[in-house]
Amino acid sequence: MEPPPSEVSRLSSADTPTAEVEAPDEAPVDTARQALVDRLASELGDALLASVIDKGDVWVRVRPDAWHAAARACRDTLGMDYFCFLSGIDWMPSAAPNPEVADVEVEGAEGDDAEAPPEPEAEPEAAPEPAAAPAVAADGWTTGVAGGDTRFQVLLRLYSTATHLGITLKADLDDDDPRVTSIADVYGGADWHERETWEMFGFGFEGHPNLLHLYLPSEFEGFPLRKDFPLLAREVKPWPGIVDVELIPESLEAKLEAAAGGGPAAPESSEPAE
Amino acid sequence: MTAVTDRQRLAYVNTQASEARVNVELQTEDMTLNLGPQHPATHGTLRVVAKLDGEQVVDADVVCGYMHRGYEKLTEVRTYPQVTTLINRIDWLSSFANEVPFILAAEKLMEIEAPPRAQYIRTLFFEMARIANIGLFLGEMALQVGALTPAFYAFRDREFVLNQIEAATGGRFHPNYDRLGGLKDDLPKGWIAETQAVMKRIREFCDELEGLVAGNIIFERRCRGVGVIPAEIGKAFGVSGANIRASGVDWDLRRDEASPLVWKDLDWKVWTHPDGDSFARYWVRLQEVRESTFMVDQMLEGLPAGSIQAKVPRIIKVPAGEAWVHTENPLGEMGFYIVSQGGLGPFRCKIRSASFNNVSVLPWLLKGTYVPDIITILASLYFILGDIDR
């Protein structure tokens, strides 16, 4: 597609305008979000375990017994009038940790590195800031932003349609008996989300009006989104990733090289695997 | 807010009373009417179990899951590029719009950004997906209310949009056109002029339907005051998109959320309607389609030149972290909460789809309505089954 000549002047060779746009944005937004966290902290006291503000987003981890109070405080004090979603996370490394994933990672990466020019952006400068760095739980597996002490976490995303700020609440749940108070009376929409989370993760929601199966048949056993629930499709059929890794077409790659101002195109020794 | 709990309590008392009534002689017995899972009004496999007193709904339960495909589990065993194929099938009428929030979330974690031309084209197809999707709704809603002809007009004119999408992406319904850091292909030659002609045609289609459907007195009578969602209730249930804008909430993520896509560069308007009823939802969507055609026109004129692909590693590994990106999809707010642990695929990917929340308000909304209104309400809420069941 050829651009109209008049538009060529708009062509910006740099891929960076976003960085300069974001930089001035960052500061005011963060103060707004910091204010959210501060007010929540004053509401909840020491029930607020951790909070992270990163990349224009807020994570707050609260004690599970303060879950309901936190949701209520978000609604009444922070003006989070919009219920976005409620879900869960199982931080246990997968029982069958997709060994093929690991294999491909090694093989593919090595193979590619051998034939492709080094690509600077792939390097670990992408590592997040220390605040957002994954925490390591006592058991040795990593948990996400704002940390976590146990295997299960319940996750709640709320949003304000007035200030356009959102917040992610997290609470650690017990490994053996994950349960938390239902917030269906605070946000009507939590009803279905809690039912989904209950059947997918097996979290109990105390005080929920009708904790029934939503998606799965009522006689279904097990909690599919837990990491120890085997995905049968993967048990019977090998992981297809090894053949499906898509390479950038060489024509395009040459263009990219040129655009990046790099040297000559990559050596054309290898055919992309089909 | 108290309205929610009050109404819920009232509804609870009502159901209790209606159950008790069955035992009392000389009372009419409630009839349970089962709509679906195979029913034309549910366009898909949704099931509504309505307890009727005469033709009035005493209590309604919505059963979904007949098409649940477990995408959240499946994403955990796929690489990031493979996931886009799956999420194309969530809201299958505007597949491209599904890809965007996922790709943006992954890009946010990788801290890369697609070049401006790619962002323009993404926004372009996002809006075209909206036209294809909502354009169908405009006819479909009329069909549900009983008018056959507008549905055919919708199918006819949507076809032109799909042709343009297919011409550029190669995929009619499931483009799978987004890549991490860019796009699969650039636009083909002559595409811009064709698309401009199509947008003109879509505007004519909107005018046509504005007279044929929205201006029809029977349609208005069927929809006005039916299925009113108060703004507070809607927000508490997470109702989003045109459904909540029809309740007077001036909130559109395209305008209100900082996004690398280029909506902020365009001159457009967020349409709202104060009524919150079925007619308002139809009207808002009608205006949105027309607005989208203007947006597409602007983007076609202002399309910057340049690369469509940022540099990404050959094997895409996303750094550990968590990212939430939501966009204003045709059906409402769609978001992806991606948890990465540095692997090839997401560790956990929560798909927040619009229809799921939009439909979750149904049990509340259907109480006290009449059987014909169930159809109007279902149609005007506009859900796609794949978007509910994921």
Next chain:
Amino acid sequence: MLAVSMPYWFETLIKTVVVLGVIPTMALMLGYVFLMKMMSHMQSRLGPMDAGPHGVLQLVADGVKFLQKEDLTPANADKWVFAAAPLLVLISTFLLYVVVPAGPRLVVQDLDVGIFFALAVSSISVIGVLMAGWASANKYSLLGALRAAGQLIAYELPLVLAVIGVVIQAGTMSLQGIVRAQQHGAIFGFGNLGEPFILTQVVGFFLFLIASQAELTQTPFDMPVAESELVAGYMTEYSGFRFLFFFMGEFGTAAALSAIAATLYLGGWYIPGVHGLAADVLGPVVLITKMMLVAFLIFWVRFTYPRFREDQLQAFAWKYLIPLALANIMVTGILKVAF
């Protein structure tokens, strides 16, 4: 009737065969012209194109298909009632054709109370619909049948009241007499042209059209069969040739009511300047042409409008149509006495 004299039983046999032949012909004609072709072209598509030139034979093919299909009866259905219902609907259509004159001498039976008879037999179909809905043992069917009963009874009134204006003007209830009454009179001073009642009874004409639309349960009055809601209502459980009966009943009645409307308001088989034997030959052609014109209006509305809700539909009949029809009768009566 005919010049040839024949035994009564033979005459009756011929009449029966003719009417039995007319119903499917009319149903096919309306079905093809309006349901398949007109609707398709209005919706910017072609419609059936393969069976015969321009798909003329499509409905014949469909009919054959229906005959070949398995005749399903739901397990819990009331079998006799279930089987009898479509027949009853078809009988109502059948009886409608008895009194419609297609020429000066071309009428099965010219009753003195012709229009009264026609309106009376057209309501028999309500019983058939109720039977079908009840016997199907299906909630959708039951809801549909109850809606249909409520609607057909409500719209029976404006239908009858609309006709009364014509009867007052013509001074007879015989359809043949009404046609003759329209042969005299003058339009703007031109004699011999006749004066179709649509000129004086235009309100009655549209009332009759609206009410017959409702009697036919066609959009915007198709709440009883609402496909997107009750999944065809009382017809949900019918398949094969029983469904075909309902289909023929619907389109046959549409043709019959259109023909009656043409007779009442457009002068029936009569066109100015054609008399005697020529009228006998041309009469059916003229009547069918006028009938198609009326049917076009009915189907045009059907393909354009969304449907009323049940309460709106009742309110429309009782609050608007019936008072309007009563006013029409009053004005007609006053004018009749005055002039």
